[in-house]
Amino acid sequence: MTEDLQELLFALCAAPGTPGDESEAARRAAWELSDCGETEIDRMGNVICRMGNQTAQQQILLDAHLDQVGLIVTRIETNGFLRVDRCGGTDRRVLPGSPVTVFGKEPLTGIVCCMPPHLTEGGEDKVESVDRMAIDLGLSTEEAQELVSPGDRVLVRAPQKRLLGTRITSPALDDRAGCAALIRCAQLLRNQTLSCGLTILLSSREEAGGQGAQTGAYSLEPTEAIAVDVSFAAQPGVDPAKCGKLGGGPMIGMAPILNRPMTNRLLELAKEHEIPYSMEIMGGETGTNADEIAVSRTGVPTAMVSIPLRYMHTPVEVIDTQDVAYTARLLAEYVKGVD
Missing domain, CATH: 3.40.630.10 (Zn peptidases)
Structure with a gap:
């Protein structure tokens, strides 16, 4: 213990x-x-x-x-990107650009896609619904389909840290x-x-x-x-x-x-x-x-x-x-x- x-x-x-x-x-x-x-x-x-x-x-x-709270894979698109939805009440505001772990056949590192602010014409002030977001694993469609299945879970990666005094973040x-x-x-x-x-x-x-x-x-x-x-x-x-x-x-x-x-x-x-x-x-x-x-x-x-x-x-x-x-x-x- x-x-x-x-x-x-x-x-x-x-x-x-x-x-x-x-x-x-x-x-x-x-x-x-x-x-x-x-x-x-x-x-x-x-x-x-x-x-x-x-x-x-x-x-x-x-x-x-x-x-x-986390995310759940809903489908794999033809370009290898993963579509996801909420699994619990994940705050969508923190997702774009975040590194994630996809728990497929093995843990995989990905990034939640985000548009460059230069291309959004003010859209940087808007956050899309989670079911419109995608995850980039850097894999081809075939590679993604081999390692990931719909229903696999996803967690945002963040470090565990001791803060000042007796406070922690995780x-x-x-x-x-x-x-x-x-x-x-x-x-x-x-x-x-x-x-x-x-x-x-x-x-x-x-x-x-x-x-x-x-x-x-x-x-x-x-x-x-x-x-x-x-x-x-x-x-x-x-x-x-x-x-x-x-x-x-x-x-x-x-x-x-x-x-x-x-x-x-x-x-x-x-x-x-x-x-x-x-x-x-x-x-x-x-x-x-x-x-x-x-x-x-x-x-x-x-x-x-x-x-x-x-x-x-x-x-x-x-x-x-x-x-x-x-x-x-x-x-x-x-x-x-x-x-």
Whole structure:
């Protein structure tokens, strides 16, 4: 298991895992959890780790989604260029001119085509839809057809970097940061005697609809759950009232679909253990796996905790690793207090 938090985050983010094709990311995450409890990968590609007293009346589910946004190959054109579409909510504004890896029979390096500004007559201010973009592999039609098939996945390439202090940038921090928080929570609890059952669910397909969390929650039948995702961190142009602060701790969600007593307990624990936090107030659903989990079977009381993140759905997402550590501590304290 990887104990250093930054190394853990980089290892998780380096494993490719677009929606419906999370196997490599799942294997890495399952290995990280394997020393904490009985760990498996289910038929939906979810990673499941069981800890604590699995026969107890109270069964806690902690969820974070495993998949990342990317692209999917739709066809190979007669000139060897690949046509693609979104696989999850990739931000199309960052795609033109970006280097990518195409996961065909072998990983291939390509470039998302872009028009020279000299030829666009003002079109440089416009971004075409993703299904109108193409990828240049530098291959002939025959070579491309030999190595690539429709349905193959594509990820934008970007370096993983340590920034100043405890901040890092990497692709896939949405939501490998949440996965890292749950793995660190499991590490904090692995030598504890828990009176409740605890299940870590690193779920598939969130970026395509949350099917992994939906089926996972249905099969695991938790008595309560906490979903961990990322949310918007303060940056220029973002209303401070609608975002968290890097290094300011987890964002504790408050929404009609979430369970108010669980939310209040998280707030109490944050204050009691001097864990910095902020509130994230939403007027309806949360847009996270919490929405699917809360309505599983006859209903699951569900809370939500988010890690502040900048530049969501781009290959240069930024977090503060302190917020991951704070989130893990808050969740561990919550689990320890459940009888």
